[in-house]
Amino acid sequence: MEIDRRTFFAGLGGVAAVAAMADEAKAEALEHHMMLQLSVANQAATATDKKFPTAAEVEAQIGTQPSRRGTGNLFVSHTGNVKKLTPLPERPTLVDYFKQRFMATSNHCLQSANRAMQNGMSEEIILACLLHDTVQDLIKVDHGWWGAQMYEPYVSEKVSFAIRYHQALRFYEDKEHGYEYPDLYRRVFGYDYKPEPYIEATYKMVRAHKWYLEPRMVTVNDLYAFEPGVNPQLDQFLDIIGRNFKQPKEGLGFDNSPVAHMWRSISRPDSPL
Ligand SMILES: [Fe+2]
Ligand SMILES: [Fe+2]
Numbered sequence: 033m034e035i036d037r038r039t040f041f042a043g044l045g046g047v048a049a050v051a052a053m054a055d056e057a058k059a060e061a062l063e064h065h066m067m068l069q070l071s072v073a074n075q076a077a078t079a080t081d082k083k084f085p086t087a088a089e090v091e092a093q094i095g096t097q098p099s100r101r102g103t104g105n106l107f108v109s110h111t112g113n114v115k116k117l118t119p120l121p122e123r124p125t126l127v128d129y130f131k132q133r134f135m136a137t138s139n140h141c142l143q144s145a146n147r148a149m150q151n152g153m154s155e156e157i158i159l160a161c162l163l164h165d166t167v168q169d170l171i172k173v174d175h176g177w178w179g180a181q182m183y184e185p186y187v188s189e190k191v192s193f194a195i196r197y198h199q200a201l202r203f204y205e206d207k208e209h210g211y212e213y214p215d216l217y218r219r220v221f222g223y224d225y226k227p228e229p230y231i232e233a234t235y236k237m238v239r240a241h242k243w244y245l246e247p248r249m250v251t252v253n254d255l256y257a258f259e260p261g262v263n264p265q266l267d268q269f270l271d272i273i274g275r276n277f278k279q280p281k282e283g284l285g286f287d288n289s290p291v292a293h294m295w296r297s298i299s300r301p302d303s304p305l
Pocket of ligand 2: 144164254
């Protein structure tokens with residue numbers, strides 16, 4: 033893949049900023065930049081090439097890959113070997129996890145939260161957008177449910193409702209509220225894919241729920257691909273996190289909550305047991 037040095041350096045704050053970065057951080061940034069480029073290329077391909085696979089063709093790919101599609105991003109590398117992770121502080125906060133563990137998902141989530149903010153959404157929807165896919169660094173399959181569970185002790189019921197159900201709503205159009213079925217899903221699941229019965233049942237339940245618009249707005253502000261040149265920073269959401277996220281004083285992973293082990297697994301994905 034060809035790297036445009038100017039855009040790459042500009043994205044990191046210029047040549048001087050890059051010079052001040054540690055080698056590990058540079059490698060990380062380069063990998064991230066390549067992922068972005070790849071997504072942009074995929075998006076362009078999606079727009080022009082309408083030849084989507086069938087669900088059966090997608091299914092047939094199992095057995096040709098070294099890992100399963102539901103595996104969390106932290107646990108497998110698609111660009112060579114996995115990298116050594118920087119240790120988290122003794123009492124890690126959401127911001128620490130965002131910066132040191134959510135490498136594969138943070139840009140996408142920041143872009144979604146940024147869009148929600150620009151669209152004048154409530155703080156709860158902005159926070160839900162900011163968190164909605166981060167659990168995919170741990171596990172991708174059923175990420176709405178996993179994500180909601182992982183965040184439940186620390187956010188309002190509305191926020192975890194929005195995170196849990198955005199996954200099911202993404203399969204169902206709602207043009208009235210500005211949501212169309214994405215081509216990305218035709219590519220990833222096959223154009224003739226029918227969601228599982230539990231997804232269909234969940235959709236029907238949420239569609240009739242008084243909080244329907246919470247997860248729906250996550251899907252509306254979600255992005256189907258990375259937007260080139262948009263790199264929102266976590267700083268712009270720190271106040272919203274401060275007001276809406278109950279950071280445990282012991283640190284995420286050490287507060288003895290029912291989900292502490294999920295945070296520890298993200299903190300220490302190299303632990304063999
Ligand atoms: Fe999602
Ligand atoms: Fe998303």
